[in-house]
Amino acid sequence: MIVEARKAKFSEPLKLKGGATLPEFEIAYETYGELNAARSNAVLVCHALNASHHVAGTYADKPDDVGWWDNMVGPGKPLDTNRFFVVGSNYIGSCFGSTGPTSPNPATGKAWGADFPVVTVEDWVAAQARLADRLGIERFAAVMGGSIGAMQALQWSLSFPQRVRHAIVIAATPQLSAQNIAFNEVARQAIMTDPDFHGGHYYEKGVVPRRGLRIARMIGHITYLSDDAMMEKFGRLLRGKSAPGYDFNVDFEIESYLRYQGDKFADYFDANTYLRITKALDYYDPAADFGGDLAAAMARAQANFLVVSFTSDWRFASSRSRAIVKALLDNRRVLSYLEIDAPQGHDAFLMDDARYIGALRAYFGNIEL
Numbered sequence: 001m002i003v004e005a006r007k008a009k010f011s012e013p014l015k016l017k018g019g020a021t022l023p024e025f026e027i028a029y030e031t032y033g034e035l036n037a038a039r040s041n042a043v044l045v046c047h048a049l050n051a052s053h054h055v056a057g058t059y060a061d062k063p064d065d066v067g068w069w070d071n072m073v074g075p076g077k078p079l080d081t082n083r084f085f086v087v088g089s090n091y092i093g094s095c096f097g098s099t100g101p102t103s104p105n106p107a108t109g110k111a112w113g114a115d116f117p118v119v120t121v122e123d124w125v126a127a128q129a130r131l132a133d134r135l136g137i138e139r140f141a142a143v144m145g146g147s148i149g150a151m152q153a154l155q156w157s158l159s160f161p162q163r164v165r166h167a168i169v170i171a172a173t174p175q176l177s178a179q180n181i182a183f184n185e186v187a188r189q190a191i192m193t194d195p196d197f198h199g200g201h202y203y204e205k206g207v208v209p210r211r212g213l214r215i216a217r218m219i220g221h222i223t224y225l226s227d228d229a230m231m232e233k234f235g236r237l238l239r240g241k242s243a244p245g246y247d248f249n250v251d252f253e254i255e256s257y258l259r260y261q262g263d264k265f266a267d268y269f270d271a272n273t274y275l276r277i278t279k280a281l282d283y284y285d286p287a288a289d290f291g292g293d294l295a296a297a298m299a300r301a302q303a304n305f306l307v308v309s310f311t312s313d314w315r316f317a318s319s320r321s322r323a324i325v326k327a328l329l330d331n332r333r334v335l336s337y338l339e340i341d342a343p344q345g346h347d348a349f350l351m352d353d354a355r356y357i358g359a360l361r362a363y364f365g366n367i368e369l
Contacts, residue, residue, distance in 0.1 A: 001057035020117035028097025033081035046145030052096035055088035101272035114200025144168035146349035187216035214262030226345030
């Protein structure tokens with residue numbers, strides 16, 4: 001499936017939850033399939049931390065650049081683009097085409113850098129609604145996502161309850177635990193204390209806080225995998241040697257893997273973006289305005305729900321998905337819940353587990369258009 005990246009520019013200001021205003025903004029997006037005459041077959045796919053609008057397929061000039069959820073979206077796949085019109089949208093604050101810290105600040109002509117405001121999940125959804133308007137989509141057949149993408153799907157059902165028929169919430173949590181916030185803060189401190197960070201204005205210095213980004217990615221990557229998955233893939237295998245070196249160079253395969261992931265991440269991701277995305281994660285809490293009562297918060301939702309969790313996901317544990325399920329049941333919402341004992345940890349939502357893939361295929365197959 002050959003796809004093309006597009007951009008939509010919006011000149012009307014966007015008031016952000018934190019109080020700041022974006023005077024104008026762009027959203028990078030891709031579409032797959034065709035919007036039907038009734039405009040009833042649109043599905044919005046929301047991406048997680050380091051992904052983008054490039055959900056599926058490849059580009060004509062980049063045949064090796066495969067979309068991050070290509071096993072889920074495409075002709076004949078669980079989210080079948082022969083039947084559905086799929087939209088992949090890059091959230092604002094990102095570094096993959098939508099307006100973010102690397103974009104020009106209209107007030108100065110220079111990159112926003114550290115002056116780009118903090119954005120929230122609610123802001124992402126508000127901007128996506130503008131894109132839906134531009135595409136002529138009044139109501140989505142479904143909004144789906146995993147991890148941070150699941151938070152967006154959940155928030156769509158609350159911010160625009162009449163515009164979502166089905167919300168598919170995968171590997172989710174309704175708010176971060178203290179432990180999760182702690183992981184994010186350590187990652188942010190790694191970036192902000194890098195000598196090349198320069199208070200977030202490193203673009204002007206012609207440098208990148210690579211050391212901080214590497215450490216941030218290594219910390220994050222550990223939380224995406226389960227202990228069992230790490231042991232099965234790496235165990236205590238040594239890297240290219242028969243005995244430890246008794247120094248601080250790489251001894252174990254897992255050390256080499258984490259360094260590789262960190263180096264690769266620092267080559268393509270923006271540090272200011274990382275800071276803002278992790279803050280958006282920390283701040284998300286739909287129950288906050290309802291005295292901590294998630295059921296009261298979810299009373300606004302009108303969609304049918306599919307909630308999926310994975311037992312080995314210790315970052316967003318299944319108990320957090322069950323809290324969402326309980327809040328929905330308290331409101332007598334129509335829902336399905338699937339808890340899968342896949343071993344991969346948080347990243348299981350990207351994998352090819354037959355039970356998971358089959359459940360999504362069946363769910364989309366039952367959506368009436």
